[in-house]
Amino acid sequence: MGYTDIIARYSDKPGGLIEAFHAVQKELSYLPEEVIVEAARIFNVPVAQAYGVASFYSMFSTKARGKNIIRICESAPCHVAGAAEVVAAIEAELGIKAGESTADGSFALELTECVGQCQATPVITINGKAYLDVNPAKIREILAEYK
Amino acid sequence: MAEEMRIVLRNYGKIDPLKIEDYLAQGGYKALEKARSMGQAALIDDVKKSNLRGRGGAGFNCGMKWSFAASATADQKYVICNADEGEPGTYKDRLIMENDPQSLLEGMAICAYAIGANQGYIYCRGEYPQVIEILNQAIDQAKAQGLLGDFDIEVRSGAGAYVCGEETALIESIEGSRGEPRFKPPFPPVQGLWAKPTIVNNVETFANIPVIVDKGGAWYADIGNPAYPGTKVFTLTGDVNNRTFFEVPTDTTIRALVFKFGGGIRGGKKFKAVQIGGTSGAFIPESLLDTQVAFDAMSAIGATLGSGATFVLDETRDLVDVSTRIAKFFEHESCGKCAPCREGTARMHELMKKLNEGKGSSKDVALLEKLGRVMSYSCLCGLGQAAPAPVLTTIKHFPADYNAKLM
Numbered sequence: 442m443g444y445t446d447i448i449a450r451y452s453d454k455p456g457g458l459i460e461a462f463h464a465v466q467k468e469l470s471y472l473p474e475e476v477i478v479e480a481a482r483i484f485n486v487p488v489a490q491a492y493g494v495a496s497f498y499s500m501f502s503t504k505a506r507g508k509n510i511i512r513i514c515e516s517a518p519c520h521v522a523g524a525a526e527v528v529a530a531i532e533a534e535l536g537i538k539a540g541e542s543t544a545d546g547s548f549a550l551e552l553t554e555c556v557g558q559c560q561a562t563p564v565i566t567i568n569g570k571a572y573l574d575v576n577p578a579k580i581r582e583i584l585a586e587y588k
Numbered sequence: 589m590a591e592e593m594r595i596v597l598r599n600y601g602k603i604d605p606l607k608i609e610d611y612l613a614q615g616g617y618k619a620l621e622k623a624r625s626m627g628q629a630a631l632i633d634d635v636k637k638s639n640l641r642g643r644g645g646a647g648f649n650c651g652m653k654w655s656f657a658a659s660a661t662a663d664q665k666y667v668i669c670n671a672d673e674g675e676p677g678t679y680k681d682r683l684i685m686e687n688d689p690q691s692l693l694e695g696m697a698i699c700a701y702a703i704g705a706n707q708g709y710i711y712c713r714g715e716y717p718q719v720i721e722i723l724n725q726a727i728d729q730a731k732a733q734g735l736l737g738d739f740d741i742e743v744r745s746g747a748g749a750y751v752c753g754e755e756t757a758l759i760e761s762i763e764g765s766r767g768e769p770r771f772k773p774p775f776p777p778v779q780g781l782w783a784k785p786t787i788v789n790n791v792e793t794f795a796n797i798p799v800i801v802d803k804g805g806a807w808y809a810d811i812g813n814p815a816y817p818g819t820k821v822f823t824l825t826g827d828v829n830n831r832t833f834f835e836v837p838t839d840t841t842i843r844a845l846v847f848k849f850g851g852g853i854r855g856g857k858k859f860k861a862v863q864i865g866g867t868s869g870a871f872i873p874e875s876l877l878d879t880q881v882a883f884d885a886m887s888a889i890g891a892t893l894g895s896g897a898t899f900v901l902d903e904t905r906d907l908v909d910v911s912t913r914i915a916k917f918f919e920h921e922s923c924g925k926c927a928p929c930r931e932g933t934a935r936m937h938e939l940m941k942k943l944n945e946g947k948g949s950s951k952d953v954a955l956l957e958k959l960g961r962v963m964s965y966s967c968l969c970g971l972g973q974a975a976p977a978p979v980l981t982t983i984k985h986f987p988a989d990y991n992a993k994l995m
Contacts, residue, residue: 453968455782455939456744456764463714463745484764497766497923498747500714517677517867518825518899520913522751554750555676556715557865559825559897 444469444476445483452483458494462501470549471502471508499553507542507549509587512566516555522562523576528552530577531565534584547588592849593811595819596795597835599688605722608729611690617735619798623698626801631702633659633796636956638807639817643789644670644753644893645865646970647816647883651805653787654775654877658705660785665705667696667739668781668788670758671712671719674864675751676917677897680821681791683833685712685719689726691932693741695794698740698801699787708741714748717892750921754969755788757923758782768925769969792821812838813882820881820896824850827857827902836881842878846900848961853897857902861986865894866976870981871907892974892982907982907989912940918975931974932963936979946993 447464451457458480465476472495481491495501511531515524528539531550535543542549558564559571565583572583590965594600603610611617612708616747623631636651669692673681685692696708712720723743730736749767750759759781780786796818800808809817821835822845829851836849846852846862853859861871864881870891879889886893901910915937922933939956942948960976965971983990 456762458764459747459761460745464748484924490765493766494764498714498749500748515913517863517913517916518677521826521901521905521910526864553748554921555678557673557679557682558681559677559823562825562831566715569715572914 442468445479448476448480448483458484458486458491459498462495466501470508471504471506473505474503477503500548502558505542506544509547509567510549510551511555511584512551512553513539514553514554514556514562514564514566518555518559519563524563526577527563527575527580528582529564531584548584591836592834593819593837594835595698595799595811596684596691596792596821597687598799599691600683601687603688605687605689606725606729608690608726608733611688614995615802616690616798617694619801620694620697620735621800628658628702628704628810631698634805635702637766638800638808639805639814640793640796640808641816641819642733642790642799643649643792643885643896645675645803645892647893649791650793653777653789654699654702656775656783657705657787658924660778662785662852664707664782664784665703666781666784666786666842667700667703667705667708668755668758668762668786669696669710669794670753670755670788670790671710672746672753672758673713673717673791673895674753675868675895675897677823678824678866678895678897679823680833680896682716682719683821684791684795685716689722691795691798692723692732692791693726693730693736695789695797696741697736697739697792698797698964699789703785703787705787706738706740707894708739710743711746711752711762712742712743713746715746717745718992719759749923749967750917751923751971754971757969758788759786764949766923768923769971771968798841812840813880813885815884816882820893820899822849822881822896824898824900826853826900827854827905828900829854838882839880841878841880842872844847845881845898846877850898850900853900857904859900860903860905861901861907861982863899863901863978864897865892866897867899867917868892868971868977869894869897869899870977871911872981872984873985892977906995907986908940908944911978911982912937912944914978915940918971921973922972926968926972928963928966929968929975932959932967932972932976935959936963936976940979943993947995948993949995953994956980
């Protein structure tokens with residue numbers, strides 16, 4: 442399904458722009474400029490306003506990024522549980538820094554705030570799925586699921 | 589010492605959350621039936637009598653809030669559940685929604701009847717895709733059984749903005765806009781979603797409602813601390829032995845939370861500090877641990893109850909480092925609408941980083957105290973007003989950590 446059709450499914454929903462962005466991102470991993478322009482047309486809002494929404498929320502990206510989105514929580518409970526070592530281990534494994542994507546487009550690495558799984562810190566999520574009690578030694582095995 | 593008491597988590601582990609039959613077998617939806625037979629005025633009076641106060645952090649009397657929306661005249665009213673649980677260290681709303689979603693739906697339906705609304709929204713944080721699925725299934729099941737009557741509920745997903753936990757920012761987000769808080773008044777019960785009277789309550793608040801209606805407001809008012817009755821769910825993180833959750837009456841002390849329920853400090857170390865209410869909460873020293881975990885009791889010691897997140901730190905932890913991390917959080921999460929928060933959180937993080945790197949002086953500490961004071965009364969919403977609390981309370985209660993890092 443093209444992005445126009447995806448966006449159009451939400452056009453009757455009051456305030457459905459954010460839901461439409463979520464749906465497009467599920468397919469494309471980010472929100473390209475033409476998607477934002479098209480969404481503005483369908484929802485009948487100025488392009489600046491649609492872009493304002495796309496750039497406000499941290500889960501939306503207006504830049505191309507890897508398909509599998511790894512997010513590492515660095516809020517205080519994960520911070521004291523050793524999140525920084527987990528970040529370093531993933532960076533080393535993928536050869537990229539937080540905020541970057543791998544050259545083959547398979548992974549994006551992002552820092553995030555609390556994901557609400559604080560019973561077992563540190564926590565990372567991949568495409569929304571949470572991995573608990575993560576430590577540097579577990580990273581290779583976890584990432585292998587997505588390679 | 590106090591024992592655990594489960595009201596909002598009453599069905600935890602006892603039912604299959606995806607089987608409405610299980611919820612019905614536990615007496616589910618009997619409270620909605622009773623509420624409808626009571627009539628709106630008597631229902632709201634009973635909720636008022638329970639003295640249930642909002643579990644999202646603001647502590648406003650729930651029945652009172654409902655009465656404002658009930659008395660407003662409008663062609664359309666809305667009920668919104670705030671499930672944008674973004675406060676670091678908090679996962680109580682996820683527990684309720686994952687394990688007993690019908691209890692939330694029933695609470696919302698009772699509210700809808702009380703104020704005369706036929707449309708509801710659950711605004712669930714985008715980080716909980718699995719919870720959104722559970723909620724949608726639960727809504728379908730309740731509708732299929734005809735339990736909700738003409739009340740419709742739609743789940744909307746957040747997209748990673750902490751500020752959307754603020755009720756007017758949340759409303760903006762449901763409307764499809766940037767989640768920036770509105771100027772108040774008007775408050776949502778008068779003018780909320782699409783400018784219509786709207787009740788926004790937290791997941792935990794709604795989950796209390798069926799039990800209150802079932803057992804009566806007087807029964808509830810008698811539990812825990814009289815000024816903030818009932819129970820509260822706490823999630824324990826950091827250096828405690830039991831990193832888990834508990835629901836306890838509100839006359840439980842912080843000491844009992846950490847040492848009884850939390851099982852004390854890990855690795856035989858000594859207690860240093862506890863931060864309650866989430867990352868905007870105050871850091872509390874040993875000397876104040878006998879405070880009850882009720883709204884006003886916490887305010888009296890310059891702390892908050894907030895979401896009930898309980899973040900415990902042992903004697904080896906450096907509070908300047910932890911507060912620097914927290915300052916970074918607020919710089920990132922400030923929505924940028926008002927200058928005191930947009931600029932203040934950035935400067936606060938800058939100063940904390942300087943101190944944490946050992947490059948700061950006592951002048952920087954004094955500047956932080958002044959900046960924090962200004963932010964606490966000049967920021968537009970609760971985010972900016974509460975953001976300085978961790979820094980201000982660590983300066984106040986743990987000056988040694990700062991002194992050790994001064995140039």
